[in-house]
Amino acid sequence: MVKVRAARPAEAEALTGLVMRSKAHWGYDAAFLAACAAELRIRPDEVTARRIVVAEDPEGAVLGLASLEGGAPQATLGLLFVEPSAIGQGVGRILYRDVLRRAVQQGVRRLVIDSDPHAAGFYRAMGAVAAPTASAPPAGLPGALVRFEAAPAPLADWARAWTGGGRAVHVGNVAEFNAQFGDSSLDAEQSAAHHYSCLAAFYSPYPSVLVLPRAVPAGWTELVCRQLGWTGVEVYDGLVERGPGLVEAVRARPALAARLTGAGEPLVPWGLTRPFGLLAGRPWRAGELRYESKAAAHGLFGRILAEGGHPGIVLPAQVRAAGRWAAARLLAARARAGESTVLKSEHGVGGSGTTVVTAGQVRAAGGARALLRRLPRGPLLVEEFVDGPADPGAARDLTYDGFVDPAGRVHEVGAALMDVTAGAYRGATVGPGAVPDRAEKPLLAFGAAVGRELAASGYRGWFDVDFVVDAEGRLAPTETNLRLTGPSIAFMVAARLDALRGSGHLVRIADRVELGARLPEAQLDELCADLARGCAELGAVFVPAIPTGAFDPAPWLGVLVAARSLETLDAAEELVRSEAAAVGAMFDAFEPADRPPDPARRAGERP
Structure with missing residues (x-):
């Protein structure tokens, strides 16, 4: 060394x-x-x-x-x-x-x-x-x-407060967090959650240990460490291939559990769970997570707005339906009035369990009941659809990130622009100029108000508040997430790069970049190294975020790109997407012309 x-x-x-x-x-x-x-x-x-x-x-x-x-x-x-x-x-x-x-x-x-x-x-x-x-x-x-x-810069104040300014143990318990809600819209096998657990690499600006359910390529961790200037990161992976029991697998290995808890470094999970509380020696209070419920969050937003002081914020109307038939009746009534509707499950994540239905779609299907198969079972939330700005290029989906420290103090992290298509989260951009100036002030003020309420309720940890922008430029809060998310990962990487390379980084996380073919591990490492070099030539940084999706039948990567301008950031993302898509071109000459098409690919989920 x-x-x-x-x-x-x-x-x-x-x-x-x-x-x-x-x-x-x-x-x-x-x-x-x-x-x-x-x-x-x-x-x-x-x-x-x-x-x-x-x-x-x-x-x-x-x-x-x-x-x-x-x-x-x-x-x-x-x-x-x-x-x-x-x-x-x-x-x-x-x-x-x-x-x-x-x-x-x-x-x-x-x-x-x-x-x-x-x-x-x-x-x-x-x-x-x-x-x-x-x-x-x-x-x-x-x-x-x-x-x-x-422009040399110290580590951001919020990042020092998040882990006390030091390194941390990152526990990728995404599936475990999701499973505790039993939401019918979530994959019972939690396969997507195991992929997203790779984001554990970025739960703080500088990890000491990564704990992952699935095995990850050694070349991936080496490249991430090189790009972010990390040394001495220990990786414990392959602990759970299926199901949500990552922390239970750790606790079943006393030597590993002692290693993780005995170094005096903070343990950072994706989200709070009962098993994690036992591992970390942290009292488990299930009530802390009540605002992870979209209905409970809606009620919280209403109470905050009733107190006044947030003129740039409006709240969409929301009604709870006991099941699919009740939701269909409400949907039919809104369609007859010519209104679009958002249907949500109570705890769906990343757009899972969220469906946007227009009046035209109801008519085309022959009525609301014909659309029932699109809806998850169980209680549903029927919410007013918020029409966005007339300009299709205007910011539409925004989020506030912050956290409540163990003493109950709320720390503001910042605002991000999200990429959301048909209710499904695909990525986010953080950094200077990512969020329009006129939206940032009311967004930060309302997010801080939500943080204070969460702190008063006993919650301790990371949270965000998601918003959509209406036709008049006002912000409509839609949900809270009491856990880390894709945008939070982008904030962590931005803080690290600012401290490592100088201030002013924009960071974009793209949850799903399609690969043109499945690659052996060595060729995946080679592709990522080539993308890192290509982005560097543009003045950008490439960091592979989710490598395990590359081995799925329909292969993909989660990636992070960083730059100091939106133009360079866009160019870096385009380079990554085009090079990733071209991976399969070398095989075309060896495949029959009548080969079946690739399987349908669903949008990336935000766990």
Whole structure:
């Protein structure tokens, strides 16, 4: 493992030699190198003043060096050079991240980098942003330096509060959380939930341990750790292939349970359950989760609005129907009035159990009863459909994320734009500019009010409030989720990347990116590595989020992409989707022309 330490004055001559070898690696001629020598020389009395550090291997061989020069609020990355034999092995990445970390500690908020043109791709991939001007080369010398800037940032306040600023044990108990509600709209086998348990990698900005029901590819965890700068992450996977009993499987292994609970690190689950309470030594209070019910959440929203103070918020009307026949009667009455309707199960997740029915669909089917087979059994909620903005490109589905800490304090995380189609969640985008300015203030105010009510009810943990935007631009709250979700994962990754690469990241989670073919594990690793390189060339970051879907009969991936502009983010997502879809092209020549079509693919679910 490469280690970073402070350079010593006695190493100045040897470090100068490393710098010149690294510069020569790019093919500059002797005259150019001779002209650069004075500028690149490191003198013993400069080593401490320029805050030079070195990266060394386990045998103590120096592989590279970097300097952080100047003081807050603006500093300079004066040197970053890697021994030619070590280029491409991640040494430069380690040194660059160390410079950003030290800059944060010293209060630096703007880091200037004058890059050799051959290294410009590296700094772009590391998250530095090209500056408007480039520095001129010395007279008579080839190649202008390329100027970049970075904005060193500490870990967000909410992220430090979430896990106390340290690492955490992540428990992927998605199926276990879903199963406790017994909702008829959910898959009894919880197969989708086991895929979504892979998101346990991102339950906080920096895990120490991942606990997963299904086995995951080793190459996946290695790439995720490299992209997010994690080291020393332990993975315990393959504990449960079917059913919801992940935590019970952990408790049945005393040594593993002791490892997870004995390190003094917080245990972070997808959501609270009785088995998790036993594992974590946390009193189980089933009543904490009552607002996971869509009907209970609707009542909570109504009580908050009755108190006033939220003029930009409207509440859709909602009626509980005892079963499908009662729901059909209510649906028929609304259809006769020309109104669309949202039918919801009590605890459906990710759009499961949620159906939008228009008056035209009722007429085309010959009446509401003909649509009964589309509805889950059991109690149903019949809700007014909220017409959205006339502009199809306008923001429609938004969410607020926050959490209640063990002391009952509410922490605001932020707002996100969700991708929802026909009631099914497909992904979300977080970061600067993701949510329209006029919607953000009322959304944050109402989300905080919900958080205070949840805290008063005894709930402790992550929560969100989902909204739709009506035709007049007002926000209509639709449900709460007392657990982690896809948007929360995007917030975690954004916080990590901001601390790792500088502030200002937009992060998009796309729950389902279709693959053109099923791949062996080695080829899946190769595809993900190619996508990481391709996104880096765009100035974006690619992180595979859900790898196990790639082995389904209709293969898919869950992915995260990050960038500093919506344009780059869109380009990165398009690259990922097109490359993933093209995976099967190589097999077309070997398959019969009359082969059966691919199985129908359902939309991704938000657990």
